[in-house]
Amino acid sequence: MNEDILYDKEDILYIMTEDLRRALKKPVHERKWAMGIDLKKCIGCHACTTACMSENLTPPDTQYRVVMEEEIGEFPNVSVRFLPRPCMQCENPPCVSVCPVRATRRRDDGIVVIKYKKCVGCGYCIVACPYGARSIDKGNYYTGKFRKETYEVEASEEYGKSWERRTHFSSPVGNARKCHFCIHRIEKGKLPRCAVTCLAQAVYFGDISDPESLVTKFTSKSNTFKYKEILGTKPRVIYIV
Amino acid sequence: MKTYTGIIDMDSFKRTLSDLLKGKGGVLMYLSAVGILLGVYAVIKIVIEGHGAVTNTSSLVPWGIQITTYIFFALVSGGCTFVNFFGHIFYKKEYESVSTKVVFLGMLTALTGLGALASELGRVERLYMFVIAPNPSSPMWWMVLWYTLYTLVKIFEFIDTKRGRHSKSLLWATFLVAIVTYSTIAAIFGIAEQRVYYYGAVLPVYFLCVGFLSGSALSAIVAAAAARQTPSLSDMIIKPFRTFLGIGLGLAFFLTFWRLIIGSAAQVEGSEIFEMTMASTVIEDILLALVVPFLLLYFSKGYKGLFASSLIVLVMQFNSRYHLIIGGFKIPVFRAYDIPEVVPYSPSHVEAFIVIATISFVVFFYLLAEKSRLLETFHKKEDA
Numbered sequence: 028m029n030e031d032i033l034y035d036k037e038d039i040l041y042i043m044t045e046d047l048r049r050a051l052k053k054p055v056h057e058r059k060w061a062m063g064i065d066l067k068k069c070i071g072c073h074a075c076t077t078a079c080m081s082e083n084l085t086p087p088d089t090q091y092r093v094v095m096e097e098e099i100g101e102f103p104n105v106s107v108r109f110l111p112r113p114c115m116q117c118e119n120p121p122c123v124s125v126c127p128v129r130a131t132r133r134r135d136d137g138i139v140v141i142k143y144k145k146c147v148g149c150g151y152c153i154v155a156c157p158y159g160a161r162s163i164d165k166g167n168y169y170t171g172k173f174r175k176e177t178y179e180v181e182a183s184e185e186y187g188k189s190w191e192r193r194t195h196f197s198s199p200v201g202n203a204r205k206c207h208f209c210i211h212r213i214e215k216g217k218l219p220r221c222a223v224t225c226l227a228q229a230v231y232f233g234d235i236s237d238p239e240s241l242v243t244k245f246t247s248k249s250n251t252f253k254y255k256e257i258l259g260t261k262p263r264v265i266y267i268v
Numbered sequence: 269m270k271t272y273t274g275i276i277d278m279d280s281f282k283r284t285l286s287d288l289l290k291g292k293g294g295v296l297m298y299l300s301a302v303g304i305l306l307g308v309y310a311v312i313k314i315v316i317e318g319h320g321a322v323t324n325t326s327s328l329v330p331w332g333i334q335i336t337t338y339i340f341f342a343l344v345s346g347g348c349t350f351v352n353f354f355g356h357i358f359y360k361k362e363y364e365s366v367s368t369k370v371v372f373l374g375m376l377t378a379l380t381g382l383g384a385l386a387s388e389l390g391r392v393e394r395l396y397m398f399v400i401a402p403n404p405s406s407p408m409w410w411m412v413l414w415y416t417l418y419t420l421v422k423i424f425e426f427i428d429t430k431r432g433r434h435s436k437s438l439l440w441a442t443f444l445v446a447i448v449t450y451s452t453i454a455a456i457f458g459i460a461e462q463r464v465y466y467y468g469a470v471l472p473v474y475f476l477c478v479g480f481l482s483g484s485a486l487s488a489i490v491a492a493a494a495a496r497q498t499p500s501l502s503d504m505i506i507k508p509f510r511t512f513l514g515i516g517l518g519l520a521f522f523l524t525f526w527r528l529i530i531g532s533a534a535q536v537e538g539s540e541i542f543e544m545t546m547a548s549t550v551i552e553d554i555l556l557a558l559v560v561p562f563l564l565l566y567f568s569k570g571y572k573g574l575f576a577s578s579l580i581v582l583v584m585q586f587n588s589r590y591h592l593i594i595g596g597f598k599i600p601v602f603r604a605y606d607i608p609e610v611v612p613y614s615p616s617h618v619e620a621f622i623v624i625a626t627i628s629f630v631v632f633f634y635l636l637a638e639k640s641r642l643l644e645t646f647h648k649k650e651d652a
Binding site: 042046057074086088089090093094095096097112122123124125126127128129130145146147148149150151153154155159161162163164165166167186188194195201202228 | 276317318320321327328330331388389390391392394395397398401402405406407408409412446456459460462463518538553588596600601602603604607635
């Protein structure tokens with residue numbers, strides 16, 4: 028594929044949305060959602076982090092997508108590199124096998140989801156995740172425990188349901204939480220929020236089983252790696268370097 | 269002169285309660301009652317304000333001092349079971365007089381551990397999920413299954429011991445269930461591959477050995493108290509417990525040392541935690557927790573030395589469990605811009621109250637049981 032022609036003629040968000048809608052026409056078990064992140068393009072602006080927070084209305088101490096900053100080299104030859112970390116949606120997820128009550132499972136399309144109404148909040152999945160991609164919702168609020176702003180208590184649309192944080196007894200408070208590739212958006216034919224927000228358009232998303240999808244084209248090259256691949260988790264997030 | 273046929277001597281129980289209300293319960297009982305009230309206050313705070321507002325655990329440190337307390341009491345309970353087993357096998361005559369007390373402590377600490385565990389769960393009201401949605405691939409599910417079974421077996425064992433039957437099959441059943449239960453608890457941590465401080469096949473053996481040590485220490489305190497009350501039988505009563513404590517200290521030393529060596533030699537990501545905690549492991553977990561009590565045990569002969577040594581072991585074993593649980597989270601598995609190099613954690617006052625309450629719970633109900641003659645072996649047509 029000629030990347031220059033692609034960039035010149037069409038916006039990648041448009042192409043990825045077309046890829047997404049094409050994939051949605053396939054049966055669920057034939058889709059393989061994956062994310063490619065181009066580290067050469069990432070500028071470490073944290074727009075994906077904040078977009079994710081506003082999309083999923085995550086409380087303090089709960090972030091689905093953080094960006095690691097790392098300094099490389101010694102003065103005067105110093106540079107910074109960034110590594111955004113969503114949930115890796117592992118094909119072999121340690122969090123699923125350790126959950127004692129089957130509150131977390133891997134869907135046929137590869138997305139690892141949490142059933143909030145089942146989760147007992149034991150925290151074992153958080154201990155088991157090698158990427159630190161899971162958080163426990165402790166029921167905290169940015170503005171304190173007495174006066175809560177509307178944006179903190181309004182319902183999030185995660186997993187296609189409405190999750191209103193009325194009290195600390197309302198799920199997902201007390202539950203484990205994680206990135207789910209904005210599954211509620213995907214099922215409506217929309218891209219994950221981080222992908223559409225990225226200033227540098229460094230995020231590719233789509234069905235990796237579709238050879239025509241943009242994500243397949245970018246991530247099937249040799250200049251890619253998977254984070255902590257040695258652990259055998261088989262992540263579905265592929266970094267392009 | 270009175271004969272009673274049930275498990276509880278109701279007259280003694282009523283008399284003890286009456287004494288307690290009249291202010292004749294003893295300082296330790298009132299102190300422990302205050303401790304339990306602190307726990308009630310802590311639980312109310314958690315229910316009303318929620319975990320997030322009153323505890324210092326977080327996504328970076330999901331398991332704090334409440335899980336530490338659970339592990340500590342669970343191991344003490346398992347240790348009491350091992351002491352009871354080996355006591356009956358090797359020291360039948362010497363051990364007989366304290367066997368009911370040791371079995372009772374094993375049961376009481378198992379229940380206390382469950383309480384500490386429940387206080388840490390984010391959604392404790394969903395515990396029924398363990399029954400309706402079991403996941404056999406999870407060590408935690410197996411732990412809950414075995415721990416529940418273990419607690420039930422302990423209750424049966426106590427009733428059996430109390431009735432003076434000392435069923436051999438029940439003794440063996442409790443011993444075997446304890447081994448499975450405590451190695452399963454260790455497996456929860458041991459399979460966490462990315463938490464280098466926990467990871468490894470040595471952890472189940474380590475838990476069994478430090479459990480034996482912790483249980484020996486608590487049993488030895490009870491034995492020392494019994495020896496103080498009956499000076500003529502003092503040497504005989506404390507003899508098995510000196511041996512158990514010595515063996516426990518030796519085993520714990522061996523495994524703590526080898527965990528340290530294995531960890532220090534590791535080259536995987538996160539193994540710097542062993543270097544980081546080297547000083548506290550050597551000074552607190554080895555010297556103060558194992559060497560000092562061993563020397564005290566070796567150079568003292570009476571019950572006082574046994575008591576002091578056991579008390580140090582118990583306090584320092586709690587400290588070691590805290591180091592172990594929190595140590596697993598010190599090095600984050602992923603470092604983003606706002607994640608510190610070393611993750612800090614210190615318990616909140618509510619978490620501290622839970623710890624005080626669990627210790628108080630054991631002390632209070634043990635004293636209540638002892639004063640109510642619940643810990644005396646019942647024989648049919650017994651003359652009290």
